[in-house]
Amino acid sequence: MTKPDLLIHAAFKLFYENGIHAVGINRILQETGVAKKTLYHHFASKEALLEAVLVYRDQTFMDWLTARMMAAGEGKLAVLALFDALDDWFHDRVEVLLPFKGCFFMKANGEFSDHIVNGLCQRHKQNITAFIQANLVGQVSKLAPADLAQSISVLKEGAIAQAYVAGDLNAAKRAKAMAVALFAEE
Amino acid sequence: MTKPDLLIHAAFKLFYENGIHAVGINRILQETGVAKKTLYHHFASKEALLEAVLVYRDQTFMDWLTARMMAAGEGKLAVLALFDALDDWFHDRVEVLLPFKGCFFMKANGEFSDHIVNGLCQRHKQNITAFIQANLVGQVSKLAPADLAQSISVLKEGAIAQAYVAGDLNAAKRAKAMAVALFAEE
């Protein structure tokens, strides 16, 4: 593993578990055994490292989620598979995402305001919603695809938040049941 | 306004907008014009001040929410009023809660791990869920009151998260529509 990747992985783990401002550069160096000069050779600043971490997490998460959804089929099937994937995540059955500690982008977003980080977090969420919407065209629902995608996103965000702070590990199952209702023919 | 209250209000505003670790004691003092000695006369540490801030926000939020729900009626009416209240919050129509910047407890929780703060945040969420559940006994639904309260909480958390990071200010309306479906007779 290259030094930059090593730093990104370690930084993500520490940021995710302890918060971004709470973790100093020296802690990351100590954890990885990398020299300070090497870090600043590859990244201009802590902020630059953080941006790389956000990009890394965005790719890892999106790759995992899209793979899970596509594997389940198309349309409604893919969307409902999202909640099964979340359930696995909450129960720490997804190694590549590390032990569940909530949504990294929610946490990162909360530590900054009017900052590049906020834009990156918002974009990550928008990408997910857009992917959901892409799987919804032509589905039976009372809602238009765009509104339906937003509602699904509300359920997704709610499940993550509820599982994290309240420790309700079944939140994904509840959210899935509500998602099913959105597709009801009536 | 007493000095402690002044400090708590200012600290909350700064923590809420910028994150907790990102705001130093000196910044709070500068903003309030209070002397450092006075702060440490009333609070043992920054952590103690933070705890007071969390208690303050918990009370403010719960008082506002319960009042809004009770004013709307009982049972299902009260629960659905929750989402109307959220909608007002998202649109900055609730002065006492300050301009909407997401859930303070979610943000605070994300900046700590294995810390008193986490317990306080979890308790705040539990209090809300318990209050919701108390309004649900005897309501018509496919779900038991406890499960129904958890599902409503998922919708509530999702609406807040979605409104905050994605900037979807209509998230409360979407969540309300899904909540209505939970009470469907079928």
Place this chain on the structure above:
DNA sequence: TTAAGGGGAGACCAATCGGTCTACTCTATG
């Protein structure tokens, strides 16, 4: 064999962190 150069270890820097302390003022009560 030797010279050159890139990267690693970590000493070092100014700034800031949370927190303490001294010296002084104001106000309210006995």
Place this chain on the structure above:
DNA sequence: CATAGAGTAGACCGATTGGTCTCCCCTTAA
């Protein structure tokens, strides 16, 4: 009037922050 308590200003403390720089080793090529 005297005294006590709450307040202010801000110097000061050690620790830690993000970031720079120097020294040295180790590889590589002539």
